[in-house]
Amino acid sequence: MTASAIRLLPEQANVAVVVFGGTFDPVHLGHLRAIGALRDALNAERVVWLPAGEPPHRPAPVANAAHRLAMLKLALADEPQFLIDTRELDRPGPSYTVLSLGELKAAYPDQPLCLALGLDAALDLPKWHRWQEILILAGIAVMQRPGWSLPEPLPSWWLRAQLDPHDPVPESGGWIRVIDIPPVDVAAADIRTDIANGRPIETKVPTAVARYIEEHELYGENTRA
Ligand code: ATP
Helix, strand or coil: CEEHHHHEEEEEEEECCEEEEECCHHHCCCHHHHHHHHHHHHHHHHEEEEEECCCCCCCCCCHHHHHHHHHHHHHHHHCCCEEEEEEHHHCCCCCCHHHHHHHHHHCCCCCEEEEEEEEEHHHHHCCCCCCCHHHCCEEEECCCCCCCCCCCCCCCCHHHCCCCCCCCCCCCCCCCEEEECCCCCCCCCHHHHHHCCCCCCCCCHHHHHHHHHHCCCCCCCCCCC
C-alpha cells in the first residue's frame, strides 16, 4: 500500500487531473461509469482514485482498507487512465480531502486539479473540514446521481463558484459545475444490503469484484470485515 500512483502522472504542465475520493465499500459500476463519462466530458488525462482510510463525514467503512484497495485494483486493472493514490490509507487519522489536495497541489503545482463529487457529496461540502480551501485548491465537477436533485435556490457558495454553462473549465481552482453525464443508479449501501440478503450483485459490480467479495465473504450477514 505504499506506492502512490500519482507519481505515475506525466510531468508536463496543465494535465487535467480528476481526483475521485470515496470509501469504495465496495467500488461499483456507478463509480466506474459516472467517472468514466466525466473523464470523457472533461477530456481529462488521468483520474486519481483516492480511497479514504477513515472518512471523517460518515460512518466507518464496513470492509477494511486492504479489502477495499484490493477490490479497487481489480476494478481498475484494465483502465490505464485510472490511477490509485493510497495516501489516505497510509496517513493515520481522518482522511481529510483538503490535506490530500494540498499535498497533490504541492507536488504538482502546474497540474490543475479537479475534484469529482457525486451530487450527494457536493451538497454536503460545507460540512467538510476546511471546505473553503478545497474549493480554492481544486475545481469541482459534480456528477448527477439518481435520488438527488439540485436544491432551489442553490446555496450562495455554489452560486458564487458556479461556471457559466458556456465558459471553458479554467485551469485554476475555485469553480463548480454539474457535468451532464448519464445517471447510474447504483450505490454501495444497496450492494451491501443485497449481499446481506443473498441477492445477486453481478449487474452492479465488475465480475472480478463480485468474485473477490464472494471469496472473502465480505458484507455477509453479521460480517464486519
Ligand atoms: P455508500 O452507499 O456506502 O454511501 P457510495 O456508493 O455513495 O457509497 P462512495 O464510495 O461513498 O460510494 O462514493 C464516492 C463518490 O462517488 C462520492 O462523491 C459519491 O457521491 C460518488 N458516487 C457514488 N455512486 C455514484 C453514482 N452511482 N453516480 C454518481 N456518483 C456516485
